[in-house]
Amino acid sequence: MPTLIEKITGSMAIEDANYATVAVDRLLSEAVTMGASDIHLQPVSEGLWIRWRIDGVLQPVGTLPGRIAPNIVARLKVLAGLLTYQTDRPQEGRLRDPARNLDVRISTFPILCGEKVVIRILSTGAASLRNLAQLGFPTHVADQLHAALNATSGAILLVGPAGSGKTTTAYACLRALVQITGGGRSIATLEDPIEVALDGVAQSQVRESAGFDLATGLRSLVRQDPEVIFVGEIRDPQTAVIAFQAAMTGQLMLTTFHAGTAVEAVTRLLDMGIPPYILRGTIRVIVAQRLLRRLCKCAKDSDPNACQADNLKGLANMRAHGTDEESQILTASPGALLNRCREPAGCEACQGTGYLGRCVTAEILTFQDTALAQAILDRADSRRLAELASATGAESISDTAIRLVNEGVTSPAEWFRLFGMDHPQHP
Numbered sequence: 001m002p003t004l005i006e007k008i009t010g011s012m013a014i015e016d017a018n019y020a021t022v023a024v025d026r027l028l029s030e031a032v033t034m035g036a037s038d039i040h041l042q043p044v045s046e047g048l049w050i051r052w053r054i055d056g057v058l059q060p061v062g063t064l065p066g067r068i069a070p071n072i073v074a075r076l077k078v079l080a081g082l083l084t085y086q087t088d089r090p091q092e093g094r095l096r097d098p099a100r101n102l103d104v105r106i107s108t109f110p111i112l113c114g115e116k117v118v119i120r121i122l123s124t125g126a127a128s129l130r131n132l133a134q135l136g137f138p139t140h141v142a143d144q145l146h147a148a149l150n151a152t153s154g155a156i157l158l159v160g161p162a163g164s165g166k167t168t169t170a171y172a173c174l175r176a177l178v179q180i181t182g183g184g185r186s187i188a189t190l191e192d193p194i195e196v197a198l199d200g201v202a203q204s205q206v207r208e209s210a211g212f213d214l215a216t217g218l219r220s221l222v223r224q225d226p227e228v229i230f231v232g233e234i235r236d237p238q239t240a241v242i243a244f245q246a247a248m249t250g251q252l253m254l255t256t257f258h259a260g261t262a263v264e265a266v267t268r269l270l271d272m273g274i275p276p277y278i279l280r281g282t283i284r285v286i287v288a289q290r291l292l293r294r295l296c297k298c299a300k301d302s303d304p305n306a307c308q309a310d311n312l313k314g315l316a317n318m319r320a321h322g323t324d325e326e327s328q329i330l331t332a333s334p335g336a337l338l339n340r341c342r343e344p345a346g347c348e349a350c351q352g353t354g355y356l357g358r359c360v361t362a363e364i365l366t367f368q369d370t371a372l373a374q375a376i377l378d379r380a381d382s383r384r385l386a387e388l389a390s391a392t393g394a395e396s397i398s399d400t401a402i403r404l405v406n407e408g409v410t411s412p413a414e415w416f417r418l419f420g421m422d423h424p425q426h427p
């Protein structure tokens with residue numbers, strides 16, 4: 001079987017005039033076929049080192065000869081409409097090829113040995129077109145989220161780190177909103193960038209260089225008589241304040257936010273200057289999510305205690321100075337959480353990784369519980385909020401992931417990868 005790099009270079013000689021054009025074309029096609037979300041091309045002393053991210057994990061592809069590296073980078077810059085002669089400062093561009101259902105963002109960054117290029121593959125169809133039911137959320141999360149979408153005002157927050165699938169969830173929510181209302185509600189978005197085009201939604205792309213940033217755009221958008229507003233991501237206090245004002249004044253506001261857990265989102269918004277009574281009064285639900293790699297059918301059963309002990313050993317090595325609560329619980333009773341262990345093996349179908357596709361773990365927070373609502377008004381810290389959320393009996397994002405391990409859907413190593421190193425409740 002040809003290696004990945006052989007598939008990309010084929011039988012071409014480096015002197016071939018079309019080398020860069022053909023290699024870039026094959027690299028993009030191969031990445032889409034493999035389901036990669038990002039491609040990294042990094043000049044190193046041996047050549048141009050290529051890696052791609054599949055199912056959230058960066059994996060090596062191979063190295064192209066150093067002589068050809070500048071041509072490959074130049075070809076990508078041409079495709080993205082960037083200045084090829086400008087090699088000493090970062091640039092960003094986009095390439096759309098509807099014929100191949102390809103939409104990528106290309107960013108270049110000058111480093112020691114040349115320019116590093118990162119290609120983000122925005123939409124290759126399948127993943128971004130899922131509806132809510134296809135996302136695989138736990139039933140109670142899906143039901144409460146769906147109920148919140150029927151509200152006519154307030155805020156729905158989708159939170160998680162980068163690459164946690166929150167944007168895919170946001171698009172599924174917008175699609176559900178169009179469906180629920182049959183086009184009867186005015187839905188508008190402010191995005192950076194627009195990742196998927198949606199029928200029945202007025203989507204806007206912010207352009208900071210033209211003075212059209214999220215905060216300015218939001219101020220104008222509320223005068224467009226919207227009933228539902230989707231703000232791609234709240235990144236700064238200014239945008240947060242305007243977005244929550246909209247949520248208070250008769251619009252349903254949907255947004256994504258960078259936070260590890262639902263309670264962390266609350267404390268971060270408080271830190272951004274949103275008054276607690278506004279959070280208490282506007283937030284319908286906060287959904288926090290992460291993606292775990294799904295075990296391939298080649299996975300093998302092994303002893304849960306031995307398996308957990310191995311992972312704990314690795315965890316202890318990585319966290320020499322840590323005093324994390326979760327680690328203490330695990331160390332005290334290693335068998336307490338896991339009662340089943342399936343581990344990755346590797347076969348042709350999964351390219352030897354042992355994993356194929358991903359599954360979602362999630363938690364949902366509402367403020368219907370009066371103790372929790374009062375704690376927010378009292379600006380309680382995230383630890384206290386997490387205790388109160390847990391006291392309501394709600395399954396946490398980490399609990400749901402443990403359940404997926406015990407169901408054999410994913411491996412203990414995946415749980416440790418996401419929750420072992422820095423527990424999201426105590427970042």
Ligand SMILES: [Zn+2]
Nearest residue numbers: 296298347350
């Ligand atoms: Zn396999």
